[in-house]
Amino acid sequence: MKNNFDEYIKKFDTQVQKYIPPKENWTPSDHAVYGVKDFFRIPIKEAQELQFKAIKYQFKNHYENNKMYYGFCKEMKITPDNIKSYIDLEKIPLIPGEFYKDYPNGKDFALWLANIFTGDIPQVKIKGKDPNFDDVINSFNATGLVVAYSSGTSGRHTFIPRDRKTFDISEYAIAKAAITMTYPIYNYHMKGYLLMPNPFKTNVFAGKVCTIYYDAISEVTAAIDREINTEVIKLSMTGTGGFKAKLVQKYLSRMTKKIVNNIIKFLEKNSKEKNDIVFAGAPFFLYAVTKKLMEQGRSFDFSDKCAILTGGGWKVHEDSRITVEKFRKQMQDVLGVKPEHCVDLYGMVEGNGWMIQCPEGHYLHIPYAYYHPMVLDDEFKPIGFNKSGRFAFLDGTTYSYPGFIISGDKVKMLEHCPVCDRPGPVLEPEVTRAAGKEMRGCAEEVRRMISMDIGDE
Template sequence: MTKPKSIIDEFLEIEDPWMISEEKRKEFLTASIIEAVEHHYKNNPVWRRLCDSKNFKPTDIQSYEDLNRIPVISTRAFKGGFNLLSVPEKDIVKVHVSSGTSGNRSRVPRDRITLERQKKSLFNTIKKFRVSDAGYFAMMSPSPEEISDLAIANYSRTACEMVQNFDFFLKLDGGFQPDKVVEKINSVKERPINIGGAPMLIMALAKYILETGNRITTITEDSGISSGGGFKSPSGDVVDRKTYNNLLIQAFGIKEENIRDVYSMSELNGAMLECEHHYKHVPPYFYLSIRNPANLDEEVPVGEEGLPVFIDPLAHSYPGFIIADDIVSMQRSSSEKCSCGQPGPVLKTNVRRAEGAEEKGCGRHVAELKDQLTK
C-alpha cells in the first residue's frame, strides 16, 4: 500500500519553484503548511499543548494570511530539555547537532522523510543560486564522514554531490594546511573551481596566498566562493563583509558577484543562498515573518530588523515552526522582485546574533514555553 504523496513532496518535485506564479507559490506553501500543522498537532503532544495554551486550532489556518498565527518554538528549545518528536523514536535516523560550543548545541532529530525532503530542498536551492553547480569543490571543512552528525555537513555533502570532483581540507586530526589546498586546486582538471566553508578558514587561505605569493592559477570567470556559519572570529570580532569580499578579490582574483554567503540553521531543512547582488533568498518552501524582539507576536515592517520566524513544512519528525535568536531584516516583501530578477522574500546581507535587549525576547519566550509545557 503506498501512501498518497504529501503536498510538500509535490512542491519539491517542481524543478524551479521560484518561477511559478506568486499565487500558485502561496497556494502550494499554504496547503503544505496546513498539512504539516495537522500532522504535528495530531502527533506532537508538546506542540499541541503549546497550541492549546494559545487557543490555536489547526482549522484556524484557512489562508496564507493566517500563517502568522501558528505558535512557534524557539531554536533554544532544541538545545535541551524538550521532547520535540512528532514521530516514534525508532523512526529517527539522524540527530543533527549545531556547531556551537558544547552544552549550547541544538539537537535536531530527523527521520527518513525529513532527511529526503531536506536534501531535495537544498539541491533545488543550490542549483538555483550557486555560482556554479559543476566542476571542482574545495571545501574548507571536515568531510561529512568525519562530522556526519553536524548539521552543516548536510549542506557540504549536497553541494559536493552536484560537482564532478571535490575534497575536504579540514582534517580533524591534522588541522588545516593552506599550501595543500593551493597545490590540489592547481592540479585538478575540472572547471570551474568552487571554494567553500567557514568564512574564517576561507580568509585564512586568502591570507596565506597574499603572504606567500603561492597563488591559485586555475580560477576562471565562473569560479565561485560560498561561505556559511557566520562572520564572527574566534576572538568575537565580526568581520565586515566588504573587508572580506576585498580580501577574497585580491587573493583569488574572483569576481565580487561570485562571492556568496549562505544563511541557515540546524533546525531548518533548507538554506538561504545569496544571489549576485548579495541578498539572501528565502526558499519558496518556507514562510518567513520578522518579529519585534520586544513583542514576539508583532511583525515588523519590511526593512526593519527583528527575529525571524520560519514556518518550515519540510520537517516531519519535529515541528518546523521556529523562531531564531538571530537579527535579520527583510529587504523586500514576497510580492516584489529582487534586483537579480527572482521573486520572493530576501534578507539583507548582514545577519547577526541577537544581543542585549533583543536577546531578552528569546529568553522570555523560552521561559514562557517551559512554563506552559510543565503545567
C-alpha cells in the same frame, strides 16, 4: 535561457535522484520542494499556494502526532481548523529556538529526543550505563534517523531529530538553492572542496547537510577529515576542559595550517589542469588561504571556473571576521573569483530553509514556496517588511519535529530584492544575533569582573 536552466536543473536532479521520493508519493511538502524548478523565481501567488498547502499539511501532522506540540497548540487555542487561508498561517504557534537547547543529560536526553519527535520513532538501542550525547545521537542515527546539532558557539548545542525524509529535503534544498543562484556554473565534473568536517564523520548539522555534495559533484575533498563530536566541539569552542582542551586547541591550530596548505595545493593542481572548482563551507579557511597567498605575493585566475558558497559563520575565528563585501573582494583579488560567483548562505539546524545571496545584489533570497519567513518585534508579533527584528519562520518541510520557530537572529526583511528581478522576499545580507536578556549569577559577576580587570589596560 529558460530551456537551458531547465536542462541544468534536470542534470542536477539526475545526479541527486536518491534524495527525491517517487512522485506518486509526494505530499504537499514534497511538491513545494521537488516540484519547483527555481525556488526564487516562482510567481508570488503560485508560491503562496504551495507554501500554504505545505505548511498546513505539516501543522496538521504535528498537531495530531506530537504530544508536546498538541499541548502547546491547546494552550494557545489554535487548531488546524483555524488555518483556512494564507493569511491565517501567522496564527500557527511558534516555538522559541531556546526550547531545543533545553535538554537533560544521559539517558534522559534520549527520552527527550523521543518526546519531541513527531510520529513514531523506530526502536533505538543505547549501550552503556551513562551514555553521553554522542552515544545517544549515534544510536538514534544507527536506526536511519538523522539527529544533528548546531555548533553551539555558546557551548550549548541545539539538537534536532530529523527523519530521513526531512533530512533529504534539507540536503536537496541547500544544493538546489546553491546551484540555482550560481547558474550556469555547476556541472558534475567540477572538483569540490568542502570547508567543513567530513559529513560522514560528524553530526554537526552544517557539515552533515553537505553529504549531497558528494553526489552532486564528481570529486570532493573535505577540509576536516576526522571525527568531530560534541566533546571535540566543546573543547575547541568554549575553551573549558583544562589540559585536554589545550591539546585539542593546539591540534586544531596545527590542523588549520595544514588545511590552508592543502587548499593551496588544490588550487595549484586545478589551475594547472584548468578544472572547474567549487568551495563550500566556512569562510575562514578561504580567508586564511588568500591571506597566506597575499603574503607570498601569489594569485590565481579562476574567473569563470570557480564558485564559492560560504555559510556557517566564523565560529572560533570570529576575531578574523571581515565583511562579506571585503571577503568577495579578497577572493576576486587573489583567486580571480568573480563576485557574482561568491555567495553566502544563511540557514540553521532548526529548519530546512536555505537563504542564499543573489549574484547581482547579494541579498539573501528566501525559498518562499515552502518556507514562510517573519520578522517579530520585542513582543514577538510579526512586523512585516522593512523593519529589523527577530527572525522567525514556518517551515513546511519538517515531518519529524515542528519547524515553526523563533530564531535568535536579528534580520531586516524586504518585500523584493532591491537589485535583482526575482519576485520573492529577501533578507538584508548581514544577519546578527538578537540581543538577549542576561542574568548573571554571583559567580558570573566575579568571573566577569576579574576578567575585565585583567583586560583593562
